[in-house]
Amino acid sequence: MTQNPPAVSDTPVLKLLNVESAYGPIRAIRGVSLQVRRGEIATVLGSNGAGKTTILKTISGIIDPRKGSVEFKGESITAKDPAYIVQQGLSHVPEGREVFPLLSVHDNLLMGAYTRKDKDGIARDMEAVYTYFPILRERAQQDAGLLSGGQQQMLAISRSIMAAPDLMLLDEPSLGLSPKLTKEIFEIVVRINRERGTTILLVEQNANMALNASDYGYVLENGRIVMEDTCARLREKDDIKEFYLGMKEAGVRGERRWKKKKNWR
Amino acid sequence: QQQGVSKTEILVGTIQDLSGPLAGYGKQARNGMQLRIDELNEQQGNINGRKIRLIAEDDGYDPKKAVLAAQKLVNQDKVFIIAGHLGTAQNMAAMPVQFEKNIVNLFPITAAREMYEPLNRLKYSFAATYYDQIRIALPKLVKEKNAKKICTIYQDDDFGLEVLRGAEAGAKSMNMELAEKTSYKRGATDFSSQVAKMKASGCDMVVLGTIIRETIGTVAESRKTGFNPTFLGSSAVYTDLIHKLGGKPMDGIYATMTVQNPYLDEASQPIRFWANKYKTKYNEDPTVFSVYGYSIMDQFIQAAKKAGPNLTTDTFIKAMDTMTFEPDMFGSPKSSYTATKRLGNDLSRLSQITDGKWKVVSDYVKPTP
């Protein structure tokens, strides 16, 4: 990337304070506080069931937090209607694609731009996502439900791009994408961040990609944030290397099947 | 100790459809009964020292609910008698419950033959059945109009069936056959093919096993398509709604009737007075069903008085079985009961809509021998 990135300002676009969310009796996240500053890409790492998806869902109002507050662009959006939150300039690429199966690809994209009024801008962005993912143009009239898994993922991301949001929440965007496309997706994410100044909160299993593309990272374990730092520094931590980047000190795990306890050095 | 009779009170139960398809009738019948009871309790004093209290249950025209309602009345409220229960299937389901406890089923509002057949000492039925009405009236009208081909359109349920059977019996008594029998399902709105069928068979006399909206629908469709036979309906057709809703095309329809419709501007003064009293009390126009309810209660009161101070099911039956009820102001025929004759009478009159109103056009029709 050669272009000059817009400076990351210090004002947080998104601020979570002590958020606790639960599914019935199961508390999925407990006292999570995090911030995403305007113009940056932040990432949340964490193992299965750590609560990453729950955080994103809480932000976009899909589940109401038990405690704590969520602030977006200085306004509290705690437990607001999800549609309202999205209209404030936030868009969410959900886990598991969630396309509109019986609408055509084209209509799916149009729905992405539901909150927008500028016809020209929409047409421009439509053209842009078709360039990112030519297959979508090819399948514009096909029902989205008949796309392959990866194609649906492309559609889900594109749909979110169509919203031209201020803040994008991405839940595992590379899920089910080919290695080549995975890289491309991250390039697109970074480009959108750099070119449009879109702030991004990224949840990703592919930690290597995520840590390289992001500016700031949080590590989530069992619903709690156990570590946060700039990505540059996170990349250097041993635990991160071992558990998230798969770089092992030779012989620590190797082909043997026991797990080392994480102690967050 | 007789249930439902105390020193000061007689408990009368009734089961009506107050929420189902016949809620209109059910309500009117109940109001009619209540009107008579109020007259008794407020003005005329009592029956051998007892006032009447009416307990009305709603069965929504559902036999299962009728059983439960009967069970409540008989076993929970412990009524003395059940009177004026609306609906054939509903009565059929409720009667065993009553009979088990020796409770009389007095004058159910349904003109089905099962209400007095087979004979049971606890059954009393008050008015000519649809079967008899048509069976007796049809030959008279056929002769009068010199009709050649008789058809019938009937509702596909127990009610319609009774009319059909009556028509068949009536035709048979003249050595005729029904040229066309056609039916529709309750709640139908389109009668075009039925009318087309009857038209195609060239009928000049149509027996209507229909109620209100279906009568209007059939007749209107016929008039539109230029099919103009003589229409004869049962007493179910004899309601002011036919001409009120159907308007001009309804003129000329015949219907059998047992009591007169209480028009508010009726010529006969007592009926007019009664109708207006009803209207003031319930804020709606009375209909024949109000009259049914009123008459049922009136005749019960007469019989209960006659039964004397020791009112039990047995004394009541004894009184009933020697009762003769004179024609009342609504023009009902004289009726009488014995231990073996449990249908008050099988007579009906013919009436016809002329200028948007029912007019009585014949005296009580006697069965042609």
Added chain:
Amino acid sequence: MRFIFKTDYGQDIDLVKHNGQRFWYGLLMVVLVAAPWVFPEYWLAQLNFVLIYAIVGLGLMLLAGFTGLFSIGHAAFLGVGAYTEAVFNNMGVPFPISIALAGLLSAAVGVIVGLPALRVKGIYLGIATLSFGFIVEEVLARWESVTGGNAGITVKKPAMFGWSIDSGTGFYFLCLIIAVVATLGILNLLRSPTGRAFVAIRDSEISAQSMGIHLARYKTLSFALSAMLAGIGGALYAHKLSFISPDQFNILQSIDLLLMVVIGGLGSVHGAFLGAIFLISMPQLISLTKDYLPATIGQAPGLQGLVYGVVLIAFVLFEPYGLYGRWLKVRTYLQLFPFYRKGLFKRQKSFQKSDRLK
């Protein structure tokens, strides 16, 4: 909270998990057996209806609650059962045989009705069953030589080998026994491969199929079993009413049956019973309370329907999981008593997803 220490897999499979349950269900049985001597006649009659409807409800629960196939024509099976019983019983066939025939014939009709279920789902299936319901009703009305047509038929008391059940008590015990047997059968079914196959079909057909479940066979089986219970219920219904006519088995009856299982709580055996209690007692409760209302309201026609509708709406709004769901909450509350947290059952936002694709 009760913790059960399990020592072998058999314990997981047992119907009764611990002594507490054993005690409560035992007590329930004692009350049911003593009912004829304890409750007034009127209540006993209601209880009897409850048992009959619970039997039908169990069948519908199996179909709708566990297999996910909604039938809006279930009254047809009730009708087939009732008429079979009426006809055979009146011919003098001993009661055990006639009721078995009623069940079997209904099951056979159920198989036929189940056929479209192999191709269609959801609303389409609903309408298919509804259509069958209408057709069966019409057949009952038109086949006069057997059914007596719209005039209906009177059903004699159940009798076998010169011994007839005519007292309310005898008939009550008959219903009780059948209800208990049916319940046990369903419970057994649900803890065995057949029951699991039903649940699998409900949740994902494609995946059930890839697990080797023969969709057509199990769907028809579910229809057949469900119809059989409805038929047996219908036979008892015929005796309880002692007069049946085709319009007793119309769409409104079908809707009532469906409401019964949904209000009871879809997907639970308790639900069938709770739903039956609701269905039978609701109109009675309304009519008991209306005497206390001012006459203009209490005596107004339509009140029954209105209240019924309002209760129904209130139910869905406040307790979408039905009576059984409510019961579970009450139970958890009691078990957790001092530690119960307020938000425990706070309803989550939930999101509907098309089930056109299942």
Added chain:
Amino acid sequence: MTTTSTNDILLSARDLSVRFGGVLAVNKVSFDVKRGEVFTLIGPNGAGKTTVFNLISRIYTPTTGTIDYEGQPLTQQPPHKIASLGIARTFQNIELFEHATVLQNMLIGRHTHRTTSLLDDILFTKKARQAEIDAREKAERIVDFLDLQHHRDSMVAGLPYGVRKVVELARALCTEPKLLLLDEPSSGLNVEETEDMAFWIQDIQHELGITVLMVEHDMTLVSKVSDRVLAMNQGEVLAMGTPREVQNDLGVIEAYLGTVDDVSSLRRTAA
């Protein structure tokens, strides 16, 4: 990495094609899966990999071509028979029974092994009870194998994505298959969990002796566990061979793997 030396072919696809309207999803694809090996399908999104799985599990019928399984034509079998032939699968988008617990899901997997009749079930005879206990034992063994003790009695509806993937695997294993079809087993798993998955797949191959046919995008996992790899593109075969061979195939790199390996280029350059 062991390669099985048997020449015994378990599944063989010949000239498979399937067309959906204008889309030729699979075009003349042929391949053989040998008994005991781990055979992996890779390819760009929309290449037709899942469709091949769907053809094998008879969700779709091929427009042309045949599939033979143990020497018998598979295309004549009804879909529900596939499982009893010993073919189990997982789904790319996870198709679990949401309103059942993990254990119940796995027991449903035992369906093809049911021994009881309907009557046994209704009466819950001794035989039914014993069958039930046996099924449980089998299921519990797999629970242990896949480390699912923790989730054993949880409702699937509440499980995180990654665990569901494992539950699907567990359910498929419960059918005791000969051939296991895994559609992207590692998607949604992090590095550590993917490693676990690799171990499991190896164990499935070696200890349970199950042949595995897999679709996968994670090349680390692919090269670790597969014996042979088939690369597809736009419905056609692009390359076939050992993981290393395929990974070095220029066509595969072009269409699938991409050329840039260093992701640090993504990083924000200081302003």
Added chain:
Amino acid sequence: MQFIQLVISGIAQGCIYGLIALGFVLIYKATETVSFAQGELMMLGAFCGLALMTFMGFPFWLAVISAIAAMAAFGVLLERIVIRPILGQPAFSIVMLTIGIGYVARGLITMIPGIGTETHTLPVPYKDQVWNVGALVLNAEQMVIIGATTMLCALLFAVFRYSKVGIAMQASSQNQLAAYYMGIPVKRLNGIVWGLASAVAAVAGLLLAPITFVHANMGFIGLKAFPAAVVGGFGSLPGAIVGGLVIGIVESLSGFYLPEGFKDIAAYIVVLVMLMVKPNGLFGDKLRKKV
């Protein structure tokens, strides 16, 4: 001639079914629930028109427009109070709600003293007019229904096919969660849908009233409209009309040419045959889940 006359009657009756089916399809397309209250909404619409025309003395057109508007508002209100609290629950909960709404509507109307239990007639200007074309008799009431139905159907079709709001309604029915993620105001749209459906019901009620009269149970005709919707394919608006016509014509012809009883169940036999031959109806989408 006979035949043509029967077909014309069938078409007219079919349009009635179609018109009500339109309401079902509308709700289904936009919320994926089946409204069992559609018939009752129709009944309320007719009573509303009746009240305006006969009790309040509004002129015909004003009464029609006010009745439709009032019912639309009522629909929105209904959604707000009753449906919204459980928005997102499984579709079947909402089906139950609509059954409940049906009971309440019928109960409430029945409770109105002196009016509720009666049958009324709606004084429309074209009442009882007939045109004789050759030997055929065309009925004004039926012609009005045919015309209005066609127009409504075209209008709704356009809304769903081409307007953003229409597409968004379908989107939220297919995947509510995703609709929220897109910022689609699902709740508001739902309100609009129910408003629309009530308005359509009101139109149906007003058009039907001259033929079937106004009474508390007039909504039961909705049961015939279900088959119509299914034959057409439940998600298709033109399908609703075509399905209605098919059923209407089959009914009319079978009433004449087939033995007694067939007319009443013709609709249901048609449905079953259709489901066997073409499980998704004439215009329904062929759906198959891709895994």
